[in-house]
Amino acid sequence: xxxxxxxxxxxxIKTQITISNTLGLHARPSMKLAxxxxxxNAEIYIKKDGKKINAKNMMDIxxxxxxxxxxxxxxxxxxxxxxxVKEIKSLFSDRxxxxx
Amino acid sequence: xxxxxxxxxxxxxxxxxxxxxQILGKHPSNINCISVExxxxxxxxxxxINSELLKLDSGMGVLVMSDMYGATPTNILKExxxxxxxxxxxxxxxxxxxxxxxxxxxxxxxxTNDCLKYGRYNIINLNNxx
Numbered sequence: 001x002x003x004x005x006x007x008x009x010x011x012x013i014k015t016q017i018t019i020s021n022t023l024g025l026h027a028r029p030s031m032k033l034a035x036x037x038x039x040x041n042a043e044i045y046i047k048k049d050g051k052k053i054n055a056k057n058m059m060d061i062x063x064x065x066x067x068x069x070x071x072x073x074x075x076x077x078x079x080x081x082x083x084x085v086k087e088i089k090s091l092f093s094d095r096x097x098x099x100x
Numbered sequence: 101x102x103x104x105x106x107x108x109x110x111x112x113x114x115x116x117x118x119x120x121x122q123i124l125g126k127h128p129s130n131i132n133c134i135s136v137e138x139x140x141x142x143x144x145x146x147x148x149i150n151s152e153l154l155k156l157d158s159g160m161g162v163l164v165m166s167d168m169y170g171a172t173p174t175n176i177l178k179e180x181x182x183x184x185x186x187x188x189x190x191x192x193x194x195x196x197x198x199x200x201x202x203x204x205x206x207x208x209x210x211x212t213n214d215c216l217k218y219g220r221y222n223i224i225n226l227n228n229x230x
Contacts, residue, residue, distance in 0.1 A: 059195055059202070
């Protein structure tokens, strides 16, 4: 069982993100992120403060209450994981289209 | 797709739907609101709600959400419950509605359970919350 967990942790892409939009992951960005993640076959999770949630569920994202400058970790595992990570990072760096 | 019907006092349902639409960025399909006003006959609401349930049911059933248990809207709905076809939740709030609108392909049973869960999870005393 430990071997399986180790194998999964090796295959899975992990990336750290700092929330850079001033209002944080509020309702609209959470919706946009869940919509984007739902496009991919890969399993996508977000970890913050010891909690791990399904990034395809808007309400789960919202309940992390991730404010400005908070740190989250994105975990992506699946056949389209590389493109998924690229697009997720782009959404965050674009600040969800909220700020120029 | 599971249909959604909001049966509430006054314009609560319409207001929540308007806010949910802003968050979603588009108007959701297969959803409607009925405002229950105190000066109307209860019998006429039964007909209106029944007719709307039939319209919204595309085969996967309808999740009905109402605001306050024990009040007229929920008392009317009690008589219209059909297991596996029309489910009724009370204590409607925006998180409950958002969960419903973002999981439309779930079964009626799963959607009902998830909406109940997220509706409850979002009732938090911020003073005692990390």
